[in-house]
Amino acid sequence: MNRPHASAVLVVTAALLFGLSGCNRPANPGAEGHGVTPVKAPHVPGQANVVGKGTRFAAALFFTPAEPKVSQLFTVRTVVTTADGAAVKADAVTVDATMPAHGHGMMTKPQHKPTADGAWQTDGMKLHMHGRWVFEVMVRVGAETETLKIPFDQPPEAL
């Protein structure tokens, strides 16, 4: 899982080349031309893939599979707390994702359901391009709602 050095150098080189060549030369087939993809640290098993905090609530998102590839369907488990980190049982949670720089969202329509342990599960997520996405996590607890916006960089392939 932790392919060393060579692949990291490749990614950095590809990112540099891509950055220099502008937006009209896709770095890999299927990806439309756009900006440099930051190299992210490998995901640590058991830890949330992304976390976000608003003024009322915070959310931790766990992906299955743990490191989805471009265009691979995945499931998100969302654990909600108060912004201070206290446990809270959300009445509704939805997860969406968009690429603001490109003005588009996902091509799938994810489904959301509560889990037996008080978290929420979103099936049918798919990030069909590599690059910067923003997860929009809507949390409702009673009459209070908040939407957390959490940036995420989808790598060209699982690192």
Ligand SMILES: [Cu+2]
């Ligand atoms: Cu895009």
